[in-house]
Amino acid sequence: MKSIYHRALGEQFHRLHPEMQKKYGLTSKQNLMVLGQGRMTEIRGTNPFIRPLLQIGVKDxxxxAERGKDVPFTLENYVYADEQGRETVSWIRRFFFPYAIRGFDAAMRYDEERKCIVDDLGKSGFVQTELDLHVTAQGGLYMESKAVNVDGILSMITPKTSVYEHYDEVEGAFRVHVHAEHPLLGTLLMYEGMVHTEFLPMTYKNIPERGVID
Structure with missing residues (x-):
């Protein structure tokens, strides 16, 4: 059984660094989760005057809106079959600011008809993107959104997101860079940092609920 990323990349998958292949090659059959812990060197973006508007996305x-440097960070990836039997990978990101814990969540799956990764953003999945994937010369992975749907309607004025990740052999950790840019407002969110990762046993109790906002 191939992972959703292996299916999207095809033969390119084998050009990934071995540690990247291990992480992005996980399937639900292995019953493993990925736990990443690290720090984001800097989190920036969005004009300070309009940052309060971003609070509408906090609950989801x-x-x-928070920004800072040297921010503690965790990442949880769960690989499971969703209610429709589709192989799915959750991305549960938490940023630990001095006075708040913020999240940036997603669930990815491979769409057979569109022949690409589909990324449902937030806990609700209200915003959905299609992703282009490429392997870099250094064996890293670059993902970029190419189409955005808001509640099923194609939108041309929603943010586009790019994610770049590669394995740092000296540090024994993954380096990540994420950039969300709005066509009118510019950079909404950018963060980069280093994450140390371990693989842990997973049970069905770990699978996150989708479409439920507290």
Missing amino acids: YLIF
């Missing part, structure tokens, strides 16, 4: 773990 879609976006947030």
Whole structure:
């Protein structure tokens, strides 16, 4: 059984660094989760005068207004079959600011008809993107959104997101860079940092609920 990323990349998958292949090659059959812990060197973006507007995305773990440097960070990836039997990978990101814990969540799956990764953003999945994936010369992975749907309607004025990740052999950790840019407002959110990762046993109790906002 191939992972959703292996299916999207095809033969390119084998050009990933071995540690990247291990992480992005996980399937639900292995019953493993990925736990990442690290720090984001810097989180920036969005004009300070309009940052309060981003608070509308906080409850859905879609976006947030806080900014800072050297911010503690965790990432949980769960690989499971969703209610429709589709192989799905959750991305549960938490940023630990001095006075708040913020989230940026997503669930990815491979769409057979569109032949690409589909990314449902936030806990609700209200915003959905299609992703282009490419392997870099250094064995890293670059993902970029190419189409955005809001509640099923194609939108041309929603943010586009790019994610770049590669394995740092000296540090024994993954380096990540995420950039969300709005066509009118510019950079909404950008963060980069280092994450140390371990693989842990997973049970069905770990699978996150989708479409439920506290």
